[in-house]
Amino acid sequence: MPNFPFTTEFPWPAPAKLNLFLHVIGRRADGYHNLQTVFQFLDFGDSLFFVPRGDGVIRRTDGPADIPEDQDLVVRAAHALKSASGAGLGADIAVTKRIPMGGGLGGGSSDAATTLVALNRLWNIGLTIDELATIGLKLGADVPVFVRGLAAWAEGVGEHLRPLNLPEPYYLVVTPPVAVSTGEIFSAPELPRASEPITAEAFLGGEGQNDCEAVTCARYPLVREALDWLRQFGPARMSGTGASVFLACPSRAEARGLQDQVPKGWHSFVAAGLNQSPLGTLA
Numbered sequence: 293m294p295n296f297p298f299t300t301e302f303p304w305p306a307p308a309k310l311n312l313f314l315h316v317i318g319r320r321a322d323g324y325h326n327l328q329t330v331f332q333f334l335d336f337g338d339s340l341f342f343v344p345r346g347d348g349v350i351r352r353t354d355g356p357a358d359i360p361e362d363q364d365l366v367v368r369a370a371h372a373l374k375s376a377s378g379a380g381l382g383a384d385i386a387v388t389k390r391i392p393m394g395g396g397l398g399g400g401s402s403d404a405a406t407t408l409v410a411l412n413r414l415w416n417i418g419l420t421i422d423e424l425a426t427i428g429l430k431l432g433a434d435v436p437v438f439v440r441g442l443a444a445w446a447e448g449v450g451e452h453l454r455p456l457n458l459p460e461p462y463y464l465v466v467t468p469p470v471a472v473s474t475g476e477i478f479s480a481p482e483l484p485r486a487s488e489p490i491t492a493e494a495f496l497g498g499e500g501q502n503d504c505e506a507v508t509c510a511r512y513p514l515v516r517e518a519l520d521w522l523r524q525f526g527p528a529r530m531s532g533t534g535a536s537v538f539l540a541c542p543s544r545a546e547a548r549g550l551q552d553q554v555p556k557g558w559h560s561f562v563a564a565g566l567n568q569s570p571l572g573t574l575a
């Protein structure tokens with residue numbers, strides 16, 4: 293195997309995201325939904341490790357047992373990058389998962405984005421961020437924002453992105469023990485699909501909600517319970533299509549204090565909101 297400048301053993305970050313609000317504006321002909329949302333990153337996430345291979349083979353050497361290797365978004369992202377660029381190299385990829393799956397925190401999308409950015413560098417292909425975002429969009433609607441690495445106002449299915457400078461509070465994020473299927477919520481007949489578009493300024497002034505909340509809460513009563521529990525302490529909201537709910541807190545200490553009271557069996561963490569992804573500094 294050639295001696296690469298980065299036979300990297302250091303972890304590449306794949307941060308979680310929050311949707312600070314999520315409006316469903318309409319349905320496209322292909323069944324996907326046009327949205328308005330705001331993405332912010334968290335200083336909490338998965339860690340990915342890459343060792344380039346000279347023989348062109350792409351393998352996941354460690355990762356979530358319940359996702360078959362060939363379906364893992366890191367493996368799919370590596371193959372997509374290889375065919376888009378004609379790269380001859382391969383990679384061993386190990387994933388340390390921390391982001392709850394089906395949690396509305398974008399874990400799979402973030403892993404895919406980190407794979408694109410890391411292998412672009414390690415394989416020395418030199419694709420631009422725009423090219424990586426285009427490849428990423430085919431893997432998942434949330435991948436482009438993770439590739440670009442800036443908190444953003446998003447429209448379309450999440451591909452039209454405008455960087456936003458947001459407050460960076462500490463969040464308490466609570467995930468009840470259910471995995472919500474994004475496809476199920478978007479295909480629900482009862483999903484409201486006609487929110488009036490708002491402006492980023494209106495969002496910054498306090499407007500906005502999560503249009504998927506009622507559908508997810510009706511179908512997954514534990515998400516309703518988690519929201520009701522967190523709303524005792526402030527204006528909590530759901531991220532994405534759930535299952536995670538979050539509350540901005542004035543300090544890390546205050547968030548930790550609330551976390552101590554989270555009911556048993558619910559996953560939770562405290563993390564700072566970030567307007568720049570930790571991946572951004574490596575891209």
Ligand SMILES: C[C@](O)(CO)[C@H](O)COP(=O)(O)OP(=O)(O)OC[C@H]1O[C@@H](n2ccc(N)nc2=O)[C@H](O)[C@@H]1O
Pocket residue numbers: 311314323324325326327329396398401431432433434435448449450474475476478479532533
């Ligand atoms: C809800 C969000 O997390 C908000 O950030 C994303 O829009 C979802 O992004 P994602 O998990 O990357 O979703 P994808 O894997 O692209 O889509 C899963 C399924 O959800 C539905 N879907 C997704 C996104 C979207 N804007 N409209 C949709 O109707 C589609 O049926 C799709 O088959």
Ligand SMILES: Nc1ncnc2c1ncn2[C@@H]1O[C@H](COP(=O)(O)OP(=O)(O)OP(=O)(O)O)[C@@H](O)[C@H]1O
Pocket residue numbers: 359363364365366387391392393394395396397398399400401403434471472474532533534535
């Ligand atoms: N590396 C991966 N990490 C997490 N999920 C993956 C991965 N690869 C494939 N998947 C699949 O993607 C599905 C969605 O996972 P993910 O954690 O991204 O959900 P999510 O947080 O609800 O995403 P979003 O907020 O984008 O809707 C999982 O149920 C799993 O089947």
